[in-house]
Amino acid sequence: MIDLDDFELPEPPIAAGGGGGDARFDQSDIDALFGDFGGPTERKKGLRAVIESKVISHERLPMLEVVCDRVVRAFASSMRNLTSDAIDVSLEEVTSIRFGEFMNRVALPAMVGVFQFVEWESYGIVTVESGLIYAVVDALLGGRGGHPPMLIDGRAFTTIETGLVSRMLDLALRDFAEAFAPIEPITMNLERIETNPRFAAIAGPSNLCAVATFRVDMDGRGGRFTLLFPYAALEPVRHKLLQRFMGEKSGRDSIWEAHMGAEIRKTNVSVNVVLGETRMPLSALEHLAVGQTIQLHKSPDDPLDIASGGVTLARAQIGQRSGKVAVRLVSNVSNERTKA
Structure with a gap:
C-alpha cells in the first residue's frame, strides 16, 4: 500500500497582497500558466520569415x-x-x-x-x-x-x-x-x-x-x-x-532609330567571293611551290558563295564586265547562311 503522508503536496498560491487564506492567481501567474512570459518571441527563419514578413518589396506603378x-x-x-x-x-x-x-x-x-x-x-x-x-x-x-x-x-x-x-x-x-x-x-x-x-x-x-x-x-x-x-x-x-507618363516608349526612340539606319547605310562592308574550299594536310601545304595547281572541285559555271565576316550572304556567278572580273547574284541576300 502507498502512504500519502510520504508525499509533499505543493502549497496553494497566495494572493499578491499576502492577505490570509484566500488563494487566487495574480497576473504573473496567469501569464506563466498560458505561456506568456513577456520575453522576446522566437525569430522566424527561412521561407516562413519571407512569406510572413510585413516588409513588402514591390515595384512602384x-x-x-x-x-x-x-x-x-x-x-x-x-x-x-x-x-x-x-x-x-x-x-x-x-x-x-x-x-x-x-x-x-x-x-x-x-x-x-x-x-x-x-x-x-x-x-x-x-x-x-x-x-x-x-x-x-x-x-x-x-x-x-x-x-x-x-x-x-x-x-x-x-x-x-x-x-x-x-x-x-x-x-x-x-x-x-x-x-x-x-x-x-x-x-x-x-x-x-x-x-x-x-x-x-x-x-x-x-x-x-x-x-x-x-x-x-x-x-x-x-x-x-x-x-x-x-x-x-x-x-x-x-x-x-511601369511607365512614368502616357505614351512613353521603353528603350526605343524614333529619332535615334532613323539616325542609326542612315549611318549604317553609309558603312563600308568588305565582301569576299569564295572561289572554292579544300582541305589539305599541313605537310602538303609546306611543300607547295610556284606553278602547282590546287583543285577546288568547282567548274566555271558553278555558283560561288559571297561572304562577309565568315557569314555566307548570297550565291553568285563569276564573269567579266568592262574588262574587270565581276559577279552576278543568282540568289537574294539573306542574313541566314545560304545552303549549297
Whole structure:
C-alpha cells in the first residue's frame, strides 16, 4: 500500500497582497500558466520569415496612380449625375499590401464586391465602408444633406441597400475601365457583393496586391471605398504600368532609330567571293611551290558563295564586265547562311 503522508503536496498560491487564506492567481501567474512570459518571441527563419514578413518589396506603378487620378474626376461627375448632390471625390493613397492583411483590416459592417477583368480572366475586390453605404442609400432615397446619416449596426444589409450600392460600384468600375483604356482596353464586371470578407477571397493571404483608396464626401456625409488589384492580375500590363507618363516608349526612340539606319547605310562592308574550299594536310601545304595547281572541285559555271565576316550572304556567278572580273547574284541576300 502507498502512504500519502510520504508525499509533499505543493502549497496553494497566495494572493499578491499576502492577505490570509484566500488563494487566487495574480497576473504573473496567469501569464506563466498560458505561456506568456513577456520575453522576446522566437525569430522566424527561412521561407516562413519571407512569406510572413510585413516588409513588402514591390515595384512602384506610376501609371496606376495616373489612372486613379483620372478616376477621381470621372467618378465625381458620375456621382453628381446619380445623386444630384454636390459630390467631392479624392484619392487618398495608392499602396501595396498583402491580401490577407488587407482583408483583416476591413472594418465591419462593410460591403465587399468581387469584380472580374474579362480580358485577363482574373478578379479584383472593391470594399465600401459603412459610412459611405448609408450616405449613398440616404442620398438616393431623397434624404436631406447637411447631417451625417444614422448608422444602424448589428443587422445585415437589405436587398434595397445592396442594390443601391451596386449602382455606385458599377459606375466606379466603368469609370476605372475608361481611365485605363489609354493603357489597355479592359472590361470590369461586378459579379457579386458579400458582407463577409471570408466569402470574397480571390488570392492567397501572402499574395501582393495594389490598393487604391478613394474618399467620397456629399454634404457632410460620405466615406471611403477601396479598389484592390492582385499583382498577378496586373501582370499582362505590368510593363505599361511601369511607365512614368502616357505614351512613353521603353528603350526605343524614333529619332535615334532613323539616325542609326542612315549611318549604317553609309558603312563600308568588305565582301569576299569564295572561289572554292579544300582541305589539305599541313605537310602538303609546306611543300607547295610556284606553278602547282590546287583543285577546288568547282567548274566555271558553278555558283560561288559571297561572304562577309565568315557569314555566307548570297550565291553568285563569276564573269567579266568592262574588262574587270565581276559577279552576278543568282540568289537574294539573306542574313541566314545560304545552303549549297
